[in-house]
Amino acid sequence: MKVKQFRYSADNLGYLIYGERYALAIDGGAADQMLSFMERHRLELKILTNTHSHGDHTCGNKELAAATEAEFINVGELPSRGTLPLEKSRIEIIHTPGHTADSVCFHVDGILISGDTLFNGKVGRCGAGDIRTFYESIGKLLELPGDTVIYAGHDYVEEYLEFARMVEPANSCIDTYLRSYDPAFVFASLVDELKVDPFLRLSEPSVISFLKHRDLPVSTEYQRWESLMSLM
Numbered sequence: 698m699k700v701k702q703f704r705y706s707a708d709n710l711g712y713l714i715y716g717e718r719y720a721l722a723i724d725g726g727a728a729d730q731m732l733s734f735m736e737r738h739r740l741e742l743k744i745l746t747n748t749h750s751h752g753d754h755t756c757g758n759k760e761l762a763a764a765t766e767a768e769f770i771n772v773g774e775l776p777s778r779g780t781l782p783l784e785k786s787r788i789e790i791i792h793t794p795g796h797t798a799d800s801v802c803f804h805v806d807g808i809l810i811s812g813d814t815l816f817n818g819k820v821g822r823c824g825a826g827d828i829r830t831f832y833e834s835i836g837k838l839l840e841l842p843g844d845t846v847i848y849a850g851h852d853y854v855e856e857y858l859e860f861a862r863m864v865e866p867a868n869s870c871i872d873t874y875l876r877s878y879d880p881a882f883v884f885a886s887l888v889d890e891l892k893v894d895p896f897l898r899l900s901e902p903s904v905i906s907f908l909k910h911r912d913l914p915v916s917t918e919y920q921r922w923e924s925l926m927s928l929m
Contacts, residue, residue: 698786698806700848701734702882703727708852709753710883712810714803716784719743722767723803723810724850725757732764742767744781748812748850749800775801793838795831796821802838809841809887812850817885818857818874820896821850822929832922839897843888852883864895864925865903896925 701713705727713731714721721744725731735742742765747754750772762769770778776792781803789804796813803810813821815838823831855875862871870892874885891897895904899921908915913924 698783698788698808700808700810702848702884703730703734704852704880705730705757706753710848710850710852711754711757712848713740714783714788714805714808714810715740716786719784721746721781721783721788721803722757722761724748724754724812725761726753728757728760728764731757731761741765743783744768744770746770746775746781747772748802748810748814749797751797751813754812754850772799772801791837793834794825794827795834796824798825798827800825800834804841804845807842807845808848809838809845810848811838814838815847815890816849816851816853816857817847817878817883817890818854819860819894823926828923828926829919831926832919835896838887841887843886843891845887846884847887847890848884852880854878854880854883858893860928861893861895864907865898865901867903868893896922899925 698714703711709726711724711727720740720742722742724747745761745767775790780787780789786805791802791804793800793802793814800814802814858871874893898904899918905915908924914920
């Protein structure tokens with residue numbers, strides 16, 4: 698499977714996962730661009746769905762549905778399906794409640810479409826209000842291979858790496874990460890995320906030291922997660 702990223706609005710990112718003939722649209726706010734791409738590459742849209750139900754991610758659903766014969770799958774139905782078939786592949790659905798209760802990620806062939814659960818540079822905000830569940834959701838993603846490529850739902854890279862730099866000002870990997878950042882195509886491997894995202898580095902002495910200086914709880918990894926979340 699291949700992936701094509703589409704930027705729309707100020708910083709939203711939507712995606713097509715596609716093979717030789719068929720495509721899956723995820724967060725289709727860039728509907729016109731997606732339709733043009735599929736026409737140029739002679740692709741048929743088979744499935745249309747979302748990473749979660751926020752309006753800035755679902756805003757292209759009606760236009761894509763009207764212009765194609767794609768099956769629309771409400772995001773709330775995805776966890777019970779487990780996978781979605783596309784050509785000879787099966788795209789894994791990972792239920793990741795936290796940013797919203799219905800948040801999911803899509804995993805196939807070393808690609809992770811992570812929506813607003815895991816951004817490039819930082820995790821998302823816990824809009825669902827259940828910080829423990831969000832922590833567990835991120836834990837699921839950390840079980841993926843290190844070379845998994847993370848494609849997020851927004852481009853917040855520069856803003857979020859400033860947060861990372863605040864937590865770990867001596868972390869030289871942040872500068873390396875920024876040098877490879879390209880707003881025209883936003884992605885990073887899980888290995889690279891583990892080098893810069895403080896929410897994925899909860900056992901690093903530098904992260905623990907930062908939280909201690911803020912007089913925040915650090916006794917367990919989950920306490921450190923809660924402490925960092927309190928700063929968002």
